[in-house]
Amino acid sequence: MFTAVQVMRGYRQLGVSARLTIGMSILAALVLVVGLISLTLGPVDIPASHIAWIALSSIGFDVPEFGRTEQLVIDQIRLPRIVVGAAVGMALGVAGATMQGLFRNPMADPGIIGVSAGGALGAVVAIASGLTGLFFLALPVFAFVGAMGAALLVYGIAVVGGHFSMATLLLAGVAVNAFLGAIVSAIIIVLPDNAALREILFWLAGGLDSRSWEHVRTAGPLILGSTVLLLLLARDLNLLMLGDDEARSMGVRVGATRVAMLLAASLATGAAVAVSGTIAFVGLVVPHTLRLMLGPDNRVLIPMSALGGAVFVILADTVARTIIQPAEFRVGILTAFVGAPFFILLLIKNKRQVYSL
Amino acid sequence: MLKSRMQILTLGIVLAVGVLVAACSGDGPPSVPVREQPDQLAERSLAGVRGIVDPNNSGWPRSVEGLNGMVSIPAKPERIITASIGHDEITLALVPNERLVAVGEVTKILTYSNVSDLVQDKAVITRDPETIIAEAPDVVVTSPFYPAEGIDALERAGIAVIQTELIQTPESRINAILLMGYIFGEEERAWEFADEIQARFDALVSVTAAKESKPRVLALTQYSDTLWVAGADSTEGGVIDAAGGINAAAEAGIQGNQTTSLEGVIAMAPDVIVIAQPIEFGAEEFRQSLFDNQALAEVPAIKNGAVHVVESKHFTTLSFWNIRGAEDLARILWPDDFPDPPVATFSLAE
16 A cells, blocks of 8 residues: 555656656646536536536537526636636746746745735726726736736846846845835725725735636736746756756756746736736645645646646635625635645645755 | 583593593603604603613713723713714714814715715814824714724823714614714704604605515625625615615625625526615726626516616715615615605704
């Protein structure tokens, strides 16, 4: 009888292709199962058979009758929400794995260079000004602009004088995070409207309510594009983790690669934050947990973090929208509630196996 | 002639006996205040009003029991601050305007306040107790959300502070008016005003209580992308009850104000949707988006065009002004019974 630890050790001794094939198959299947379960759950009672008929009819099969409302609930409400959840989880997982690798710090997450704080500021401005009620997508657009603006500002500070420094980047991230957080607090304090205040707090807690295909179309290509780029650069990230000189000697264009990875991770996170608010812990917990299980090879870790993040967010959102239905809970609160204790448990159990990056 | 005199005498006796019987038939004070002559109002008993320690004490000092404990008010307060918008609205109905010396910023904003036109020239207070102390009030009435540290600072400055909660049941609404009237030394005006509020509430309930089939109403708002519904024990829920509707969110088990999804709206299947959201926060656009969303097409309220943008400050205030919300909603639910617009405002203290 093999223990889980023995199985994971055996897995880590396999070649990259085998590890990728096995791991991706398992996680892809998990995404599918969790997605299907999520599709069957919600305040409107839709039998699983009707969902199957709806799916079959959409690809041309002749099926028994089902309700028009049932079809619209599946097509227009549940499915886009699940897809957005998967995309957000994928973005946060990939960006988290990349940041942890780039900073050689297992506690790094996508917010470290100000992306989340910038997104929060953009969203808060949109809500406080009342634009969110007047223009569809005002909130994601503002959040995205804020997220990317903050990331570029931090990066700009780190390259002042023509020399890029990771230490400066990290410290600039801390400063910009604090500065943007202070602006958000100032807006919250001077805002007289209680409803807007409540909405800001809700957005900051992260959520996937009322996500539509528009949100998929808005954030999806950015997340997909940046994820593909980060997957292509995974090997270079492995080399960068050995040190700049070693990476350079192996043919990596260190500066350009690092900038590309930072921008791609920021882009993925900014797009995710724009459509979901700040969902806590995914970018930290998912890559870190997978690293403990699978090892530090980014060629495996980054794609697995993409799928792991998707599973985690879909699952959390399913619980969030069904646990007190027809009311809803915030998915960002749930990810922190579940993620933090799980993360601590994992750290305690694997104290000796935690990889120092 | 004699016969005629006897008839008059008999009629007189019968009338006199009738008046005597009517006069003796009352069993103590009525549970619902009845309008009386002004000189009789002050003599009505305040027994049973929560927060008043000794209903028989109409002099000074007098004590009240707030959420922050027993508070003694040494003399009739001339300079009053009530540090919440709901309390401000009640205060202005009970005391002459000049006795309310300062208000929070929100009370001045037309979008949220039902008394904004009455307070534009008043000083502004914030949560910083220093801004309150600077106005030298004799008494401060606060909501439960005012911090204990602030209350402590005000009390150390020698100000009587009473922390009270405004709850929107019909009974609590009257209790708040009578308690605040007692705190301000305006019992007579408080009774008069409580009668006015009770009469407007009774005028609604006398019609709606008799309805056998009541529509299911959902109070729904959208701020940015998030949908909110008002369930049981919410202010909007109290308005729906008072207007004779069934609160669809409360029926679905939702407590207070919660977020929901479009799917949740479909599941609750309301007959009527009211959007108690300021116009400048996209209420009309939200209403249109509900009609444009095909997934909602089968919801009765959408199918029947029964989605209404209403005056949000009438629905969300914690003061008696939400009677106006109930009157607005009653006109929507029962247009034949309430053909005329409600009285626009309430009486003010002179």
